Amino acid sequence: MTQPIQIKVLDHGPLLVQGEVQLVDADGKQFSVPEGKPAIALCRCGLSKNRPFCDGAHKAGGFEAADRAPN
Numbered sequence: 162m163t164q165p166i167q168i169k170v171l172d173h174g175p176l177l178v179q180g181e182v183q184l185v186d187a188d189g190k191q192f193s194v195p196e197g198k199p200a201i202a203l204c205r206c207g208l209s210k211n212r213p214f215c216d217g218a219h220k221a222g223g224f225e226a227a228d229r230a231p232n
């Protein structure tokens with residue numbers, strides 16, 4: 162049985178996507194996702210120069226968000 166893709170909301174950082182995914186833009190054109198990597202990090206702070214991927218700019222930008230799922 163295939164494991165579901167997991168998207169983890171990291172504190173003060175990106176969305177970590179674990180599992181094989183296709184990442185496409187609004188026109189349906191595929192972004193190249195590195196093969197063999199266990200996860201990709203998607204920017205949610207808006208500061209990355211390599212969107213939709215996280216480039217670590219959230220740290221210098223002081224992005225704060227520690228979202229938790231409701232109980």
Ligand code: FES
Pocket residue numbers: 174175176203204205206207208209214215216217218219220
């Ligand atoms: S979340 Fe890392 S650069 Fe935006």
